[in-house]
Amino acid sequence: MAHATHSNAALTVRARLRLARLIVEDGWSPARAAERFDVSWRTAAKWADRYRAEGLAGMVDRSSKPHHQPNRTPTPVVRKIVHLRWKQRLGPVAIADKLGMQASTVHAVLVRCRINRLTHIDRATGEPIRRYEHEHPGDLLHVDVKKLGKIPDGGGWRYVGKQQGDKNRASTVARTGGPKNKRHQPLIGTCYLHTVIDDHSRVAYVEAHDDETAATATAVLRRAVAWFAERGVTTHRVLSDNGSAYKSHLWQDTCAELEITVKKTRPYRPQTNGKIERFHRTLAEGWAFKRFYTSENARLAALPAWVHEYNHHRPHSAIEKQPPITRLDNLPGHHT
Structure with a gap:
């Protein structure tokens, strides 16, 4: 041997x-x-x-680990460090301050216990995240609304600075007759992005609207279900948060008409709808704030191309770095 x-x-x-x-x-x-x-x-x-x-x-070679380590962190202290990490999600500096020890020592313990990264820990409970994925496209659609402040003509403060951004906002409101807030500051409105994500494939469907009413949400659902059907996907369930649009009778009746089972996330637990929350972050970084837009219309004009890039060309880390569209494989006869 x-x-x-x-x-x-x-x-x-x-x-x-x-x-x-x-x-x-x-x-x-x-x-x-x-x-x-x-x-x-x-x-x-x-x-x-x-x-x-x-x-x-x-x-054979023996381990170079010393037989006796008198300066090793005592086991009761290690337990305290692990407890603060799991239950309060504290970092090395904060834990060290609570326990009266060096942050470098805390970090060494976290590394040794393999909990030095919080990537796979549930933010609310501190427990390891239990990831799931439905077996076939259409088994579950995630729906939600992402709100973005509209961009004034000439560009927003992120790129032109606060002073010029305020001027652009005021001139845009003067042109469009927009409202003002309680401090009499001009408002240019909010863009409501109604997003639909297929749980298995991560294929996304997005529409931009000026509201998040039940009428708008149900109309988006109808079009999304039809869009997925054109690609061989039959929708069985839809998961949403507990927003007013998704709790309405109209939403319930529409889902019943489309023969879709309604599911809701746990209250105050956005992690339940984590796939769409992660998509919203990708959407913001890759499209909404990716570059300078001179107006809201310019940003919206770039949305379809970005969604196409996301669905058809962008490698997705959660599905073996393949574009989401490659997972739409349940055409007639595939799963019979």
């Missing part, structure tokens, strides 16, 4: 065994055997002693 040796080892496991047997079984002196294998007599004696005590098992 072959055993690996460390990169700086002078002898392989097989050579160590031959060396040890020359001394133990054939009666060679450590000095003579060492000369034969071009190592020191101390090395030869060490492998002979191990062979006498352990046999073949003694020829």
